[in-house]
Amino acid sequence: MNIILFDRDLRIFDHQPIAEAAKMGEVLPLYIIEPSQWEDAAYSVRHFQFVVESLEDLSHQIEKRGGKLFFSINKMCDVFEKLMEAYESINVFIHRNSRILKKVIEWMGKNQQRLFIYGAEIDQVSARGVKKQVQSYLDEPLIQAPDEIQVPEETPSILFTDMKKIYHFHVKGQRIRFGQQGGESRAIETLESFLEERCANYIVNQHKPLPSSFSSSRLSAYISWGNISVRTILQKTSEKLQLCENDDEKLQLEAFLSKLTSMMRTVCHPPEDKQIEEVSRIKKDWNEEWFQRWIEGMTGVPVIDAAMRSLVKTGWLNYTLREMVTSFIANTLLLDGQKPSAVLAQLYLDYDPALHDFYVQQITGLRTKKVKIANPVKISKQIDPEGGFIRRYISELETIPVEYVHEPWLYPAFYQLGYPPPMIDVVKANKLARQRFDSLTKQNKPSGKNGEGETGQLSFDI
Structure with a gap:
């Protein structure tokens, strides 16, 4: 069975795992809620709320193509064991930015199952190599969503499709009432509104607390949870840039693209x-x-x-x-x-x-x-x-x-x-x-003007 394992790639467009898996016949689109992940100190209910909204959108997109999105609230290893019992062998298609990638690699290797990993590999390469890898990935054509998604008629009982079971999963933290809502459809709408209107004052408003909430792209959450690929954003922005006749608008979009590519090239190694x-x-x-x-x-x-x-x-x-x-x-x-x-x-x-x-x-x-x-x-x-x-x-x-x-x-x-x-x-x-x-x-710098009035941003703020 071909398993498409979703995590921080909650979309259907420009999604290589689902496109490649769908070519092989029956697929099982799957999102696993691992309780231990959501107990991590860095995650909270507002993240989970955004993910659930994203899953609702993803489920709708898959159903439009004749398929279903499956869920399980269990340890990844336990889910894979049940899948092996049901199908004898499994192929897993996964994006490189998945939070459980290491676990998946270990389990699949131990059980001698086939694993297909997609996305730019930048963790183990030099700074020059990162730039080359990222640029190569960004230049590749956008991947269209499959027209049809065939799913198996029978699945192990550890899986379910009713999202109501997810709504009651408890995650610590404080919900937000005025935050952005998750989902690929909303991500695309946000990109379109930025390119059509909101980018006009992107540079001048980037430091200002209230205006920046409108003039910035507001795509960061959608990028973080994979509702839209950076490649999609870059190529759509580049298309808009080519059509621009206004020099100021070009300047705004070029600044945005520069920060977007810088963000993609960032690799965070542990400090010394x-x-x-x-x-x-x-x-x-x-x-x-x-x-x-x-x-x-x-x-x-x-x-x-x-x-x-x-x-x-x-x-x-x-x-x-x-x-x-x-x-x-x-x-x-x-x-x-x-x-x-x-x-x-x-x-x-x-x-x-x-x-x-x-x-x-x-x-x-x-x-x-x-x-x-x-x-x-x-x-x-x-x-x-x-x-x-x-x-x-x-x-x-x-x-x-x-x-x-x-x-x-x-x-x-x-x-x-x-x-x-x-x-x-x-x-x-x-x-x-x-x-x-x-x-x-041991640098005796003067305490007067050093840094107090600066508002410079790291280059990949979008």
């Missing part, structure tokens, strides 16, 4: 033990009260609190805000970044393990000697001068005069607002943090 040890030495003792106030958006620093409250509510931030909240907890407050990283992973709807780890390690000094220690108040005035983002997410500051919105503690009637004072003096905390980080490299 020596670097981890050095950074750990300069950290303060763990402060649980600070940590909880950061999560709850009650630090007393408006832009940090607005960003964290927005993230809890919507599951998304632009990269400037992501960098700021991470730098604040790990660099300004000098707390260990491991627990904050796990919390952010749970909250980001577009959580991708490799990219997330790369971002956090880059910001917190585990990948570079040049650590960015940002002044959130200064940057807030630059990216949200009227305080619209702060007012939207911090109800306590809705009516405060604009000249105080970034520093409400200066407002004469501050203690009547019900908003907490800042838990630290940001300027003094940043000065101390710079001294500690500078001690690692």
